[in-house]
């Protein structure tokens with residue numbers, strides 16, 4: 070069992086207490102779950118234990134099998150044709166080559182791509198399938214696997230042979246989703262977490278698209294040993310993504326206005342090591358803005374506050390969390406629901422401790438290496454005007470917003486105040502393509518909007534440069 | 540090279556971005572004239588920088604903080620910035636076509652590169668992407684980048700020395716399409732990046748180098764290259780996805796717009812700046828309304844290349 074690794078990346082095999090992203094039927098359903106022997110997930114009408122997922126490689130595809138004790142998840146054969154040859158040769162290159170040889174043929178076949186059939190003779194009258202629901206249930210009871218059911222459905226379909234190979238493929242896929250659902254176990258990292266939320270629950274992350282998030286991280290030069298000041302009202306996605314990039318060096322300072330920190334739920338979904346979690350600190354912006362001397366009293370005064378905060382959900386030692394969602398009507402929603410822990414599995418690492426005076430003083434003395442803001446609810450200009458002086462000279466910053474105007478106003482004021490240079494508002498545009506022999510084209514659906522970013526570099530404040538009021 | 544100089548990444552925590560970090564002899568600085576006019580300069584006490592704004596003496600830069608505005612003999616000015624991979628991409632010498640920020644950022648995120656990763660790249664080209672890969676794997680990972688063009692590899696090596704990334708990047712001279720990546724990396728790469736004319740020739744080797752569930756990206760300007768690559772990727776990869784990512788930039792201006800509202804009717808005159816104008820005079824004067832407006836810049840990069848990502852299929 071691999072316990073929390075010092076390097077999150079070495080975690081390519083799951084362990085008990087590990088967080089995973091379960092991708093059911095190619096993104097139809099996306100579920101974040103924490104693995105434990107007691108954790109269960111409902112797939113279709115079956116309740117499956119997640120125990121078989123422990124100790125498996127990320128990237129493994131599972132299928133639902135009917136075991137005598139009930140439905141059970143087991144690793145699916147990579148490729149039906151090659152299943153026998155593969156055996157348990159994990160990562161064996163010889164075997165991989167064998168697979169290659171077989172598939173090369175398939176690719177060539179595909180290349181020919183001569184379609185002799187078309188759908189002129191197809192009549193869709195719902196009588197094409199001679200297997201009934203009862204027949205299928207009976208097969209199930211006799212222990213038929215999903216793939217066998219699909220083959221039976223095809224064999225009993227009057228129209229399958231007449232379909233074009235393209236529609237045959239579609240038919241097979243539709244049946245597979247229903248009778249042999251596939252569960253792909255993905256690593257929960259910034260990319261997959263952002264994509265999952267963007268697809269299923271974008272409002273929770275302020276509609277921050279993955280390419281936009283990636284730009285924020287590079288425009289703010291997030292690199293090892295830096296101290297990144299963050300304002301994150303996007304559920305902790307930004308904080309987690311920055312921490313992942315810091316890899317246990319430097320600090321992410323998750324700052325907030327007022328008394329209550331913003332939610333950081335999403336941080337727990339990342340498999341961040343303890344070393345990395347320790348680098349995520351929280352601080353009220355008022356503490357950061359206090360002159361160095363007076364901060365002492367305030368922080369002491371707040372000690373009890375710190376105590377009570379360590380009880381909040383993020384820093385509490387959550388024993389088991391299953392972040393799941395319901396998928397009624399095919400519309401899935403990633404929500405947070407704390408299932409009652411059946412077993413104390415493992416203490417989830419602490420993230421988001423209140424920043425202590427010593428580290429705050431250090432930040433005040435040296436300045437932060439950069440600033441990232443993803444806080445659509447807060448007024449951009451007043452926020453930036455307050456926070457920019459906390460940055461070291463020549464430090465870059467990147468501000469995200471769903472609307473253009475607040476960034477335009479902020480940029481204009483920064484220019485007038487001569488507070489920053491290299492100012493630019495950019496809007497990323499991302500298009501995905503379907504690439505298939507003779508059928509390559511942009512995907513029919515695309516996200517038309519990923520938000521705006523204002524980026525720039527803070528310059529030394531000269532004594533006479535005055536920021537515009539307002 | 541002087542070991543005591545400021546470089547792109549903070550391997551020594553005391554040398555990172557700081558209010559107190561000042562420019563010293565041997566430092567790499569980015570001289571900023573305008574957002575579209577920057578230059579990399581290595582500070583050397585006796586040298587001068589000459590541009591359309593006049594002559595700037597390096598000796599006058601010493602001891603100044605990064606981010607300072609400095610003046611020439613003629614009163615012109617520039618800013619001296621600390622180098623970052625983003626700035627470096629804008630100033631490096633183009634020995635080849637290079638990747639820019641939008642593609643670079645997406646590649647690093649989508650390849651899931653984090654500190655400690657081992658990354659293979661080919662070709663190195665001008666090292667624009669390599670610089671960001673190095674930042675992403677620091678401080679414990681490593682980038683092995685290969686180009687078959689000996690001189691280009693050499694220049695890239697010099698650049699990584701100059702930007703202080705030498706300890707994170709190794710440049711090899713090798714024909715990756717012909718010979719594949721070196722066998723010593725078999726099964727050990729977290730991610731592989733290809734920017735080659737015929738990437739499909741290198742894909743089987745890339746598959747061999749990757750850890751299970753490891754990620755691959757191939758950048759190609761032409762769709763025909765993508766088509767061929769995808770066919771080969773099917774063999775041992777899954778989750779094959781092709782993207783195009785571009786940036787649209789905006790200009791922001793404060794403009795005075797003339798109000799067309801009839802004066803004197805007073806009914807729906809709610810614009811604050813107009814009110815101010817008329818507060819002392821009894822009569823309403825028609826005055827321009829000032830507002831900050833944004834619009835997309837007229838020119839933009841319309842295409843860079845297609846990014847095809849894939850994940851090494853897990854054999855159970």
Ligand SMILES: C[S@@+](CC[C@H](N)C(=O)[O-])C[C@H]1O[C@@H](n2cnc3c(N)ncnc32)[C@H](O)[C@@H]1O
Pocket residue numbers: 635636637638661662663664665666667668669685686687688691713714715716717734735736
């Ligand atoms: C477009 S450039 C790469 C630019 C790079 N991505 C950057 O951002 O600076 C392509 C490089 O691939 C190299 N190249 C072409 N064929 C190669 C081969 N067979 N093996 C290794 N390198 C090759 C070329 O010499 C060239 O420098």
